[in-house]
Amino acid sequence: MAKVIIDTANHIAAYAAKAARVQVVAAYPITPQTTVVEKIAEFVESGEMDADYIRVESEHSAMAACVGAEAAGVRAFTATSAHGLALMHEVLHWAAGSRLPIVMAVINRAMGAPWSIWPDYSDSLSQRDTGWLQFYCADNQEVFDTIIQAYKICEDKRVLLPAMVCSEGFILSHTAMPVKIPDQEEIDDFLPPYEPGWVLDVDNPFSHAPLVSPEWYMEFRYMIQQAMENSKKIIEEVDKEYGERFGFRHGGLVDRYRCEDAELVLVTMGTMGAEAKISVDNLRQEGYKVGLARVRAFRPFPKEVFRELAETARMFTAIDRHVSFGFEGFLFSEIKASLYPRQITGDPPLISGFLAGIGGRDVTFRDIEKIAKKSWNWMEKGKIEKEIVWWKLRD
Amino acid sequence: MVTIKELPKEEYLLKGNPACAGCGSAISLRLLFKALGSRIIMIVPACCTTVIQGPYPYAAFNVPMLNIVFEATGAAASGVVAALKRRGIKDVTVIGWAGDGGTVDIGLQALSGAAERGTDFIYICYDNEAYGNTGMQRSGATPFGAWTTTTPTGKREHKKNMPLIMAAHGIPYVATAIPSYPLDFIRKLRKAKEIKGTKYIHILSPCPVGWRFPHNKTIEIGRLAVQTGMWALFEIENGKFKLNPPSSGLLNKEKRKPVREYLKLQGRFRHLTDQDIMEIQRWVDETWENYKKMISC
Ligand SMILES: Cc1ncc(C[n+]2csc(CCOP(=O)(O)OP(=O)(O)O)c2C)c(N)n1
Ligand code: SF4
Ligand SMILES: [Mg+2]
Numbered sequence: 001m002a003k004v005i006i007d008t009a010n011h012i013a014a015y016a017a018k019a020a021r022v023q024v025v026a027a028y029p030i031t032p033q034t035t036v037v038e039k040i041a042e043f044v045e046s047g048e049m050d051a052d053y054i055r056v057e058s059e060h061s062a063m064a065a066c067v068g069a070e071a072a073g074v075r076a077f078t079a080t081s082a083h084g085l086a087l088m089h090e091v092l093h094w095a096a097g098s099r100l101p102i103v104m105a106v107i108n109r110a111m112g113a114p115w116s117i118w119p120d121y122s123d124s125l126s127q128r129d130t131g132w133l134q135f136y137c138a139d140n141q142e143v144f145d146t147i148i149q150a151y152k153i154c155e156d157k158r159v160l161l162p163a164m165v166c167s168e169g170f171i172l173s174h175t176a177m178p179v180k181i182p183d184q185e186e187i188d189d190f191l192p193p194y195e196p197g198w199v200l201d202v203d204n205p206f207s208h209a210p211l212v213s214p215e216w217y218m219e220f221r222y223m224i225q226q227a228m229e230n231s232k233k234i235i236e237e238v239d240k241e242y243g244e245r246f247g248f249r250h251g252g253l254v255d256r257y258r259c260e261d262a263e264l265v266l267v268t269m270g271t272m273g274a275e276a277k278i279s280v281d282n283l284r285q286e287g288y289k290v291g292l293a294r295v296r297a298f299r300p301f302p303k304e305v306f307r308e309l310a311e312t313a314r315m316f317t318a319i320d321r322h323v324s325f326g327f328e329g330f331l332f333s334e335i336k337a338s339l340y341p342r343q344i345t346g347d348p349p350l351i352s353g354f355l356a357g358i359g360g361r362d363v364t365f366r367d368i369e370k371i372a373k374k375s376w377n378w379m380e381k382g383k384i385e386k387e388i389v390w391w392k393l394r395d
Numbered sequence: 396m397v398t399i400k401e402l403p404k405e406e407y408l409l410k411g412n413p414a415c416a417g418c419g420s421a422i423s424l425r426l427l428f429k430a431l432g433s434r435i436i437m438i439v440p441a442c443c444t445t446v447i448q449g450p451y452p453y454a455a456f457n458v459p460m461l462n463i464v465f466e467a468t469g470a471a472a473s474g475v476v477a478a479l480k481r482r483g484i485k486d487v488t489v490i491g492w493a494g495d496g497g498t499v500d501i502g503l504q505a506l507s508g509a510a511e512r513g514t515d516f517i518y519i520c521y522d523n524e525a526y527g528n529t530g531m532q533r534s535g536a537t538p539f540g541a542w543t544t545t546t547p548t549g550k551r552e553h554k555k556n557m558p559l560i561m562a563a564h565g566i567p568y569v570a571t572a573i574p575s576y577p578l579d580f581i582r583k584l585r586k587a588k589e590i591k592g593t594k595y596i597h598i599l600s601p602c603p604v605g606w607r608f609p610h611n612k613t614i615e616i617g618r619l620a621v622q623t624g625m626w627a628l629f630e631i632e633n634g635k636f637k638l639n640p641p642s643s644g645l646l647n648k649e650k651r652k653p654v655r656e657y658l659k660l661q662g663r664f665r666h667l668t669d670q671d672i673m674e675i676q677r678w679v680d681e682t683w684e685n686y687k688k689m690i691s692c
Binding site: 023024026051052054055056057058060061062064065066067068069070071072073074076090091094200201202204205206207208209210211212213216 | 433434435436438445446448449450451452454456457458459460461462463464466467469470471472473474475476477478479480481482487504505507508511512
C-alpha cells in the first residue's frame with residue numbers, strides 16, 4: 001500500500017533516493033541541503049537503505065566519487081546547494097561528458113558574496129551549460145516523483161546524461177507537506193535496476209574519456225545535444241507513465257495551467273509557479289484571461305511548448321528568480337529566443353521580464369497578480385513600458 | 396622473492412604509445428602492469444599519462460581506464476571502490492595513478508580524504524618533479540635549485556616529503572620506489588595488493604625532457620638518485636619504517652655518493668652554485684638523520 005507521510009522536501013529527497021535503490025551516495029553538507037544527507041546517513045546506518053555512503057571531504061570530491069561509482073556500474077546520488085554546487089562545476093562537465101546518469105538534488109540557495117542562505121536560482125542556473133538536465137519542483141510531492149523519474153529518464157540509453165532535481169531552500173527544503181510514497185514493489189517495477197550504458201570492466205578494457213583531438217571532439221558534443229533533444233520526448237513519456245501508475249502528473253516539460261484560451265501567459269519555475277496558480281484563479285475571476293506555464297525542465301529547454309502556446313497567447317511574462325548579470329532573467333531570454341521564428345513570420349507576441357524573489361525575498365500570489373495586471377496593461381497598449389522590472393526593489 | 400624471469404610475458408602497455416623516449420613513468424607503468432596483471436582498474440587525472448595512454452580512438456593501456464579531472468583521483472577511486480563492493484567484485488584492484496602535481500599539490504585534499512576514509516586502493520604517485528603535461532612548471536615536489544619553466548633561475552624551496560605526509564594518515568602501507576630498481580618496485584606493488592585499506596607508493600620518475608639528460612640515461616640517473624641519497628627506498632608498514640636495499644646500506648653518510656654526482660648529469664641543475672649544491676647536500680643529510688631516528692624508534 002502506498003503511504004502518505006508528512007515531511008520536509010529534504011527528507012522527501014532522501015526517501016526518494018532510498019526508493020530509487022541508490023547504491024552509492026557521496027555527499028558533503030551545506031545549508032540548506034544538510035538534512036537530505038543527514039536523513040540518508042540515518043537510513044544507511046539503520047540498515048533501511050542498502051547503500052554505501054561516502055562521507056567525502058568536499059563537494060568536488062562528492063561529484064568525482066559519483067562519477068567513479070557510476071563508471072563502475074552502480075546508481076549514485078548526491079545533493080548540494082550554492083557554493084557546493086559551484087565547487088563541483090568542473091566535475092559536472094566531466095559527469096555529463098562521461099555520459100553518466102547521476103541524479104543530484106539541488107537545494108537552491110543564492111550565491112555569495114555577500115553570504116546568503118536563502119533561495120534563488122543563481123546556483124543551478126550558473127550550471128546551465130554543463131550538459132545536465134535540470135528539473136525545477138513546486139512542492140514536496142514533485143521532489144519525490146521527479147527524483148524517481150529522473151533516474152528513469154537519465155538512464156534511458158537515448159539520454160545517458162545526469163540530472164539536477166532543484167527545489168528552493170527553506171521554502172520547500174524545511175517545510176513539511178503531505179507526500180504520497182508509492183509501494184516499493186511498484187517503484188521497482190517502474191524503475192528497474194541500473195543497467196549502465198558503459199562500465200569499467202577488466203574483461204572488456206577500454207580507456208574512458210581520454211584525450212580527444214579536434215577531429216573527434218565535436219561529434220561527442222553533438223551526441224550530448226542529441227541526447228538532450230531525445231530527452232524531451234522521454235521526459236513527457238515518463239511523466240505520463242508515472243501519472244498513470246501512481247496518480248501524480250506534474251506536466252512533463254512544462255506544467256501548463258489554464259493556458260488553453262489564455263491571452264497572457266505567466267512563465268516561471270518552482271514554488272513561484274505553485275503560487276502563480278492561485279494568482280491565475282483569482283485573475284480569472286476578475287475576468288483576465290491569464291494562464292501559467294511553469295517550466296519544469298529548464299534543460300532541455302522546451303522551446304516547442306512555447307511555440308505552441310504562442311499560437312494563442314498574445315503576451316508572455318517571465319518571472320525570474322535569477323539574473324544573468326549584464327543581460328536579463330534566464331526565462332525571459334529563453335522564451336524570447338524560443339519564439340524567434342514568430343518574429344520572422346511577423347506575428348510575435350509581447351514578452352516582458354520581471355526579476356523577483358532574488359536572495360529569497362518573498363513573492364506572494366498578490367505580487368504575481370500585480371505583475372500580471374501590469375503586463376496586461378502593457379498588452380492592451382501594445383507596448384512594453386519597461387523592459388526589465390526588478391520587483392519590489394528598494395529605492 | 397621476485398625475479399625477472401617469473402614476470403609475465405604479456406604487455407599491457409602497448410607498443411606505439413606516445414611517451415617520450417626514455418620516460419621513467421612509461422617504464423614504471425610497464426612494470427606496474429607486469430606486477431599486477433590485467434585485473435586492475437586505473438584512475439588517471441590530467442598528467443603526462445593522459446598523453447601516454449594515447450589519443451582517441453587509440454588506447455595504449457590494455458586495462459580499463461577512468462580518466463578524471465586533475466585534483467580528483469582519490470575521490471573518483473573512492474566511488475569506484477564503493478561500486479565494486481556493491482557489485483560483489485572482490486578480485487579487482489583499484490589503482491590511482493597520478494603525477495606529483497596531481498598528488499602533492501592540487502590533488503592532496505582528495506587523496507587525504509580517501510586515505511582518511513580507508514579507501515581500499517593503491518595510490519601511486521609517479522614523481523617527475525614538475526608539471527610535465529603543461530611544459531615543466533614547478534610543483535611542490537620539485538627539488539631545491541631545479542630549473543623549471545616557472546622557476547627559471549632555480550626553485551628556492553625544498554621538495555615536499557609526501558610519503559611521510561601519507562604515513563601521518565596512519566594508513567597500513569607507504570612505500571617509495573624507482574624504475575631503476577624494478578624488482579623492489581614490483582615486490583612493493585604485490586605486497587600492497589594483498590593489504591586492505593589505502594596503500595601509497597611514491598615513485599621517483601626520471602624525466603629526460605624535464606630534467607634535461609639524454610634519454611638513454613634514465614636508469615643510470617635513477618640509480619644515482621638512490622646512491623646519493625637524493626631518493627631513498629623505504630617502506631612504512633603499519634607505522635614501522637624500514638629502509639630497503641640498496642638504501643638500507645646508505646645510512647652512514649660516508650656510504651652515500653656526493654649529491655653533486657647526481658646533479659651534474661642534469662641540465663636542470665646546470666646553473667647551481669657551489670653554495671646551492673651545499674644546501675642540497677645539507678638537506679639530504681638532514682633527511683637521512685631523520686630516517687635514522689625513524690628506524691630507532
Ligand atoms: C584544474 C586544473 N588546473 C590545471 C590543469 C592543467 N594541467 C594539466 S596536467 C597539469 C600538470 C600535471 O603535472 P603532474 O601531476 O606532475 O603530472 P605530469 O604531467 O608531470 O605527469 C596541469 C597543471 C588542469 N588540467 N586542471
Ligand atoms: S615529459 Fe617526462 S614524464 Fe612526461 S612523458 Fe615525457 S619523459 Fe615522461
Ligand atoms: Mg609531474
